[in-house]
Amino acid sequence: MEVTPETNAALVDKAVRLHRLTENELVRLLADEALTEELAAAADQVRHEYVGDGVHLRGLIEFSNICRQNCMYCGLRRDNPHTERYRLTVDEIVALARKAVGYGYHTVVLQSGEDMYFTAERMAEIIRRIKGLDLAVTLSLGERPREDYAAWREAGADRYLLRIETTDRALYEKLDPGMSWANRDRCLRDLKELGYEVGTGTLVGLPGQTLAMLARDILYYQRMDADMLGIGPLIPNQETPLGEAKPGDFDLTRRMVSLLRLLLPEANIPATTAMETMVPHGREIILASGANVVMPNVTEGDYRHKYALYPGKICVADTPAQCRSCMGGRIQAMGRYVAEDKGFRHHYGAVK
Secondary structure, three states: OOOOOOOHHHHHHHHHHHOOOOHHHHHHHHHOHHHHHHHHHHHHHHHHHHHOOEEEEOEEEEEEOOOOOOOOOOOOOOOOOOOOOOEOOHHHHHHHHHHHHHHOOOEEEEEEOOOOOOOHHHHHHHHHHHHOOOOEEEEEOOOOOHHHHHHHHHHOOOEEEOOOEOOOHHHHHHHOOOOOHHHHHHHHHHHHHOOOEEEEOEEEOOOOOOHHHHHHHHHHHHHHOOOEEOOEEOOOOOOOOOOOOOOOOHHHHHHHHHHHHHHOOOOEOEOOHHHHHHOOOHHHHHHOOOOOEEOOEOOOOOHHHHOOOOOOOOOOOOOHHHHHHHHHHHHHHOOOEEOOOOOOOOOOOOOO
């Protein structure tokens, strides 16, 4: 007797109940444009059940735009001669973290290109000083040896964000020349073993990317039990080799976020700045589709313009105080609230 396949709506219900789908089932839901709102509503309900209505604000400090890598989609790539490079001092970084406390943040995200001036020892000093301010510290510094990650964990770093962008080995190595997918995977495994909360994620819309690749990304994140997941659309940068590429699709990215919430219900998922760069109020839309984190920028002055991953980045003319006030008001207007804790992941097991 032939088995009738489940409808896509039934697959959404299955994901809500079991937090499990196959690659083919994920592809079907990623492809179903008509299901975007239903998927978002299901993800929003799972988000409410597992991580609550609090939105965690993480203060983002972009402290260097110098990078040794040459990723073909990134404005900070080594061979981009148009980027005006900068590097903050240790004292400047700590001073921004101190201001973040004043704005009411409980976590800072220290992000940079792969700037090797920041040795293991120099970063460890920064981490220790910032931990003295009673802040959780997330690092986003790219690929380093395991011993560097270990030193920073010992200094007090809590989380590490290292987006893999695609788990397809051939596509990864085509778009990240000179880099190895195996090394990226090694970094993520090292970080997990060292006790970090580990964040990773996908860039949706890369040339050559398929829905099956996106489905395999989701399953990879589920297997590794990722603690944080950052998903954003490709926004082509004219100063990169992908400057003429087609932008990533907002609604497909949104369905990806919703599916990640359904399959990793405990994870912290940010509404990324790139989403709002593409669509007005994009962060609210993504917060209502399963996300529970926003990372407002606390970097000051011209440095906000110079950290140009992609063109048109929102809020670069705002002050950090304006960003904090704006996001707080927008979150309250949604009927949510700004969480007052450091936002560590709660572990319920596979099913709550």
